[in-house]
Structures are given as structure tokens and as C-alpha cells.
Amino acid sequence: MNIYSSSQQDQIASPDNLSQISWNKVHQSSEQILERSKKIHKRQPQDVQQKWFSIQKISSCKLDISEQNDIDLRDQNIYEFDYLKLDQDLLSKKYPIIIEDLKSKKNYQIKPISIKSDIIEVYILVLIIQKLFSLNNKFILTPDKIFTYSAQTQKIDDLAKEIKILHISFQLLVYKCSNKTILHFLNELTNKQIQTIFLDLIQGLISAQDQQLVLKQITLDSILYFEDTKSFKLIDYTDATIGNNRINYQDLGFCLAQILQIKNSQLSIKNNNQSIIEWLKTNNEDHLSQVALYLILNEKPIEEIMTLLQQIDT
Known part of the structure; x- marks a missing residue:
């Protein structure tokens, strides 16, 4: 049985150091907190x-x-x-x-x-x-x-x-890609097709450069063929690092030079960087060889090299 009337409940005596008005506010807040806690406890586990x-x-x-x-x-x-x-x-x-x-x-x-x-x-x-x-x-x-x-x-x-x-x-x-590389197609690629492929690859490196992404060493095995788009791409961005990707352009230059060597049946040339550079210098009348040399030696801005590659009439 409740021994207090409602008015008596509302006027519970406050401690000596609090006014009656302040104490009523504290009491009211505590009642609200208690009521909220009851609602929380009533939440069903299945909910x-x-x-x-x-x-x-x-x-x-x-x-x-x-x-x-x-x-x-x-x-x-x-x-x-x-x-x-x-x-x-x-x-x-x-x-x-x-x-x-x-x-x-x-x-x-x-x-x-x-x-x-x-x-x-x-x-x-x-x-x-x-x-x-x-x-x-x-x-x-x-x-x-x-x-x-x-x-x-x-x-x-x-x-x-x-x-x-x-x-x-x-x-x-x-993520799931073709396992065919550009090496599978060298016998059938024309100089015009090689020109188009490397324009695409350089453009891809320019995009990576904007994001400061540096790829692992690019080799001919890194240039993969995709059946759905009938195109070649560099896709080894999984382990890319942050930095200046100038070395990737040099790698691409060596790839282009190796393709030109193979197309010209220069298989007896040693596959080392210095031999490739010497071969390009002796073959400098070929425009694609010039582009490869520019990429390797970093003698021109990449935008200028792109323009030269676009202007080649193969």
C-alpha cells in the first residue's frame, strides 16, 4: 500500500544543501533515467x-x-x-x-x-x-x-x-585474366599494331604516374592480352608501391626494343641492357627504335615521346 499521496511524492524533502526546486529537478531526471533503463531491459533478445x-x-x-x-x-x-x-x-x-x-x-x-x-x-x-x-x-x-x-x-x-x-x-x-602475353603474338603483330599497343601502355603509365603508383619491373611477360577487349594491358598493380614511376617507362622502352629485335630476327644479340642500347643507337633510323631509346635514356618528357609515337607513319 502506498503511504504517500501524489502531492507528497512530488514534494520529497531535499537534502539540506539543495533548494526544494533543484532537488525536484534532480529527482525528476532520475525518474526519467530509470524509466528509460526499463525500456532498454525490456528489449527482446530476438529483436x-x-x-x-x-x-x-x-x-x-x-x-x-x-x-x-x-x-x-x-x-x-x-x-x-x-x-x-x-x-x-x-x-x-x-x-x-x-x-x-x-x-x-x-x-x-x-x-x-x-x-x-x-x-x-x-x-x-x-x-x-x-x-x-x-x-x-x-x-x-x-x-x-x-x-x-x-x-x-x-x-x-x-x-x-x-x-x-x-x-x-x-x-x-x-583479377582473373588471360595467361597469354604479347610474346604469343609477336609473329603476327605489324609495326602499326605495335605502335598502338605501346601508345596504350604509355597512357596507362601516365595514369599510374598521376596516382604516384610504381609497378614491379615490367617485362614482356607483364604485357597481357585480353580477349574481351582485344587489347594488351599492364595489370600488375597488386603490389604497386608509392613513388616516381620513371623506371617503369624505362622498362617499357626495353620491352619495345626487345620486340623490335625479335621482329628483326636479331636473336643473337645478348639480352642485357647495354647491348640493347647499343643496338638501338645503330638502328636509330627506325622511328620505333628512337622511341624505345628515348624511353630508356629519359632524354625527353614523356608527353613529347607520346607525340613522336603518335606521329610515326608506319
């Missing part, structure tokens, strides 16, 4: 489970690049997306990010260029899910391996604290 599986479902989405983006891998454009991050090592080399084009079923690998992190520290899972759905786009990329929490209700708060939204810029790289 929490349902929210967990909603997040799990979101993180397993795949990106259909064929319908949502006009992507031309040949241009090596940079694309930007918001990314749901559930693993601290997700962007490391240990866990490469693979996305799938749902229409063509081809897989692509992402090479991160820059990362900006916006940490979301919220403890109500509903707000997290609302945040995910309110992104500017709905692309959530899924890697081969993704860290997951145990689907236990006591883990939900930990999950809420760990979720981060990352905005990353990246290049799409062909």
Missing part, C-alpha cells in the same frame, strides 16, 4: 538477433558494376565509394578486396589509393542500420575474407563500437 542478421546481410551484398557504373578498365579511372568496414585488416595486402560484376560474373580486385575514416560510435544498432541505408550510394564491397563476430546477443554492443564507414578511392584491376 537484437534480427538486427544482427540485417547487418550480416548488408555486408554480404555484391556490387553490380555493369549496371551502376560506366567503367572502362582501359582508362584506369579512379572510382570512389563508401565502404562498410568490419575488419581492421580489410584493406591490407593480406586480405585483397575482390568485387564481382553480377552481370558478367567477372571478379575485380581493388587497389586502395587513399582512405578517409569516419568512425561511428553509436550504441543503438537501429541507428547504425539507418546510417548504412542513408549512404550516398548503396555499394558495399565484400572481400574474399571478412571478419565476423559471433552472433550472440552479448556481442552486439562490441559490434556497434567496431563498425566504421570508410571512404576509399581505388582502381579496379582485372
Whole structure:
């Protein structure tokens, strides 16, 4: 039985160091906190489970690049997306990010260029899910391996604290590619085709230079043929480093020189850099040989070399 009337409850005596008005405010705030805590405790475990599986479902989405983006891998454009991050090592080399084009079923690998992190520290899972759905786009990329929490209700708060939204810029790289290199086609390639191929390859290096990406050593085995676009590309960006890629132009110059040697049946020449340079100097009346020498010796700006290559009448 309640021994206080409602008016008596509202006028509980305050401690000596507080005015009655201040004490009433404190008492009212404590009542509100208590009422809120009761609502939290009343939350059903199955509701929490349902929210967990909603997040799990979101993180397993795949990106259909064929319908949502006009992507031309040949241009090596940079694309930007918001990314749901559930693993601290997700962007490391240990866990490469693979996305799938749902229409063509081809897989692509992402090479991160820059990362900006916006940490979301919220403890109500509903707000997290609302945040995910309110992104500017709905692309959530899924890697081969993704860290997951145990689907236990006591883990939900930990999950809420760990979720981060990352905005990353990246290049799409062909992950499953042809194993045919330019060496398979040397007998049938004309000088005009070689000219076109190296214009494309140099343009690709210019794009990489804009992003300060340096490839591993480029060899003839690095120039791969792609059946779908009937073109040759350099795709070894997986282990690219940051820096000046001038050495990649030199590598490409040596590749062009080796192709010209093979086409001219100069197979007896030793395959070392000095021998190749000497051969190019003695064959300097050939315009493609001149371009190869310019690339190797770094005697002209790359833009000027591109212009010379474009102007060659083969």
C-alpha cells in the first residue's frame, strides 16, 4: 500500500544543501533515467538477433558494376565509394578486396589509393542500420575474407563500437585474366599494331604516374592480352608501391626494343641492357627504335615521346 499521496511524492524533502526546486529537478531526471533503463531491459533478445542478421546481410551484398557504373578498365579511372568496414585488416595486402560484376560474373580486385575514416560510435544498432541505408550510394564491397563476430546477443554492443564507414578511392584491376602475353603474338603483330599497343601502355603509365603508383619491373611477360577487349594491358598493380614511376617507362622502352629485335630476327644479340642500347643507337633510323631509346635514356618528357609515337607513319 502506498503511504504517500501524489502531492507528497512530488514534494520529497531535499537534502539540506539543495533548494526544494533543484532537488525536484534532480529527482525528476532520475525518474526519467530509470524509466528509460526499463525500456532498454525490456528489449527482446530476438529483436537484437534480427538486427544482427540485417547487418550480416548488408555486408554480404555484391556490387553490380555493369549496371551502376560506366567503367572502362582501359582508362584506369579512379572510382570512389563508401565502404562498410568490419575488419581492421580489410584493406591490407593480406586480405585483397575482390568485387564481382553480377552481370558478367567477372571478379575485380581493388587497389586502395587513399582512405578517409569516419568512425561511428553509436550504441543503438537501429541507428547504425539507418546510417548504412542513408549512404550516398548503396555499394558495399565484400572481400574474399571478412571478419565476423559471433552472433550472440552479448556481442552486439562490441559490434556497434567496431563498425566504421570508410571512404576509399581505388582502381579496379582485372583479377582473373588471360595467361597469354604479347610474346604469343609477336609473329603476327605489324609495326602499326605495335605502335598502338605501346601508345596504350604509355597512357596507362601516365595514369599510374598521376596516382604516384610504381609497378614491379615490367617485362614482356607483364604485357597481357585480353580477349574481351582485344587489347594488351599492364595489370600488375597488386603490389604497386608509392613513388616516381620513371623506371617503369624505362622498362617499357626495353620491352619495345626487345620486340623490335625479335621482329628483326636479331636473336643473337645478348639480352642485357647495354647491348640493347647499343643496338638501338645503330638502328636509330627506325622511328620505333628512337622511341624505345628515348624511353630508356629519359632524354625527353614523356608527353613529347607520346607525340613522336603518335606521329610515326608506319
